[in-house]
Amino acid sequence: MAAEAPRSADLSRQIDEFLDLIQGAQTFLVVAHAHPDGDAVGSTLGLAKILQGQGKDVTVYNRDPVPYNFSFLPGAEEWVTEVPVNGGFDVTVVLDCAEASRIGEEFPKHGWGETIAVVDHHKTWDPGFADVYVRDVEAAATGEILFRIAARLGPITQEIAENLYCCMMTDTGSFRYSNTSPTAFRIAGELVAAGVDPWKMTSQVYENQPRERLDLLCRVLETLSISECGRLAFLRVEDEMLSGVDSDGDLTDGFINYARSIRGVEVATQLREAGGGVWRVSFRSRGAVDVSALAEKFGGGGHHNAAGCSIEAEPEEIEAELARALVEILGPA
Ligand SMILES: [Mn+2]
Numbered sequence: 001m002a003a004e005a006p007r008s009a010d011l012s013r014q015i016d017e018f019l020d021l022i023q024g025a026q027t028f029l030v031v032a033h034a035h036p037d038g039d040a041v042g043s044t045l046g047l048a049k050i051l052q053g054q055g056k057d058v059t060v061y062n063r064d065p066v067p068y069n070f071s072f073l074p075g076a077e078e079w080v081t082e083v084p085v086n087g088g089f090d091v092t093v094v095l096d097c098a099e100a101s102r103i104g105e106e107f108p109k110h111g112w113g114e115t116i117a118v119v120d121h122h123k124t125w126d127p128g129f130a131d132v133y134v135r136d137v138e139a140a141a142t143g144e145i146l147f148r149i150a151a152r153l154g155p156i157t158q159e160i161a162e163n164l165y166c167c168m169m170t171d172t173g174s175f176r177y178s179n180t181s182p183t184a185f186r187i188a189g190e191l192v193a194a195g196v197d198p199w200k201m202t203s204q205v206y207e208n209q210p211r212e213r214l215d216l217l218c219r220v221l222e223t224l225s226i227s228e229c230g231r232l233a234f235l236r237v238e239d240e241m242l243s244g245v246d247s248d249g250d251l252t253d254g255f256i257n258y259a260r261s262i263r264g265v266e267v268a269t270q271l272r273e274a275g276g277g278v279w280r281v282s283f284r285s286r287g288a289v290d291v292s293a294l295a296e297k298f299g300g301g302g303h304h305n306a307a308g309c310s311i312e313a314e315p316e317e318i319e320a321e322l323a324r325a326l327v328e329i330l331g332p333a
Contacts, residue, residue, distance in 0.1 A: 006148065007138060007183075014134040015149055021117055021132055025090035027057045029112050032142075033097040034063045034104040035250060038170025038205065041066055043095040043119070043142040045075040046163030050150045053157065059084055063104035067250060072204045073166060074159035089113040096142040098125035098135065099301075119145050123292050124301025140184040143167020147187050158195035165191040165201055173257075174202070177305065178287055213251040216241060220255050225319075229333040231266040232326050233259035234319050239273045260284045267291060267326055271315050279318055282308045289329055297325060 006012035030047050032040035040062070048058045061084065066076045083106050092113035098120045100107050117132040118125075121139040139145050143164040150156050150164070168188050172180045175188065192198060223236040237252050245251060252272065259268035267285045274280040281298070283291035284306050291307040300309025311318050 007136060011134070011136050011145075011148075014132075015145075015152065017132050018117060018119070018134045018149060019152060021091060021115065022051065022054065022056070025056070025115075027059075027089045027091075029059050029061060029084070029089040029092040030095065031061050031092065031103055031107070032095040033102040036062055036064060036067065036070075037096075037253065038070060039141045039143055039167040040096045041070040041073060041076075042163040042166035042170070043146055045073050045079075046143060046146050046150075046160055046167065047093060047095065047119070048075050048078065049157065049160045049163060050146065050153060053160070054153060059089070063106055067253070068210070069205050069208050070166065073163055075163070083107075084112070091115045091117060094118045094120075094130065095146075096120055097122060098129060098133065100126070100129055119149070121145060122301065123303060124296065138181075140179040140181060141167040141171035143171070144184065144187055147190070156191070156194045161191040161194035161196045162201070165196040165198075166205065169201055170205065174206075179303075179305075210251070212245045216245060216251050217255060217258075220252065221258065224259060226262065226265065227323050227327075229327065229330075230264040231330055231333065232323055233262055233265045233268045234322075235259050235268070235270040236315060237270065237272040256282050256284050260286060266330060267294075269319075269322055271318060274310060276312075278310050278312045279315060280308065280310050281318065281322070282306075289326070294322075294325060294329060 028051050030044050032044045044060055044062065048060045051058045060078050061080050063081060065081055066079050089112050094103065094116060098118045116130040118130040119134045119142055121136055121142050123137050125135060134145055136145050147164050150160055165188060168184055172184055219241045220235055220237055225234045235256060256268050256270040259265065267283060267289050270282045272280045283295060285291045287305060290304045292302045292304055295301050295307035295309040298309040298311055300307060302308055
């Protein structure tokens with residue numbers, strides 16, 4: 001397996017430090033952000049397989065269950081959604097986020113392990129959270145960084161490859177977004193060479209939808225509104241729409257892309273009821289606008305093209321406030 005050359009001396013040093021940490025430890029807790037997406041699930045299960053291949057004991061935890069379309073991934077059956085009580089872990093590895101708040105309220109201030117390590121590609125991070133960081137904001141996915149780590153440890157098994165391919169495929173929007181770099185294609189190629197069947201991955205992740213998802217999409221698309229200037233689109237997901245819909249995971253994942261796909265729209269936002277008058281707000285931009293900066297204004301964060309935050313207010317107020325903030329960023333039409 002040809003290892004992808006390190007992007008920078010700094011990344012290489014961070015990976016060395018992470019590998020040293022692994023060698024000296026035996027029991028691991030692996031966790032990613034709540035509401036896990038394909039990169040969070042694939043990197044969690046991929047790292048578990050990498051560590052197990054080194055003879056380590058691994059507990060795979062997330063506050064939320066594995067979404068239905070990722071449950072085929074190798075190792076998904078080991079995923080637990082309860083904080084292990086008598087863990088006593090040597091190391092907790094936090095993936096695809098670099099802040100305690102994104103893991104969920106249950107995550108104790110100092111983690112469960114002696115040491116916390118972060119592997120992440122988000123811009124937003126908390127420098128006081130972990131002991132060891134492997135951060136590369138140029139990486140298309142957290143799975144891309146894990147590929148570099150795995151390649152240092154030995155051959156990439158099919159089980160590792162399927163999980164890391166899931167990371168690459170989902171975080172690049174099936175190799176369509178602007179983060180689809182030559183490196184992303186090269187790594188995806190290595191993973192296919194290691195045994196990944198691209199059609200199997202596509203069909204499990206994207207063409208395995210319950211009928212209820214399309215029914216829900218119809219209801220959510222009815223809420224579509226576009227600002228006067230035509231550059232902002234809003235979608236809303238209300239609890240009521242979800243009543244009677246029974247599924248593991250978020251059936252609304254990806255709906256926001258329909259709003260962004262409208263000609264002239266620069267930023268799409270989706271409001272989702274999160275209980276207690278709080279709305280979880282997601283942003284997707286076409287590229288001109290850095291929505292992570294926008295999300296940070298409201299206490300959230302993310303990437304240039306995809307970010308989110310939570311706001312407590314009436315949905316109409318939130319939409320009006322976001323429209324004002326966005327027009328300020330975008331300038332006059
Ligand atoms: Mn990611």
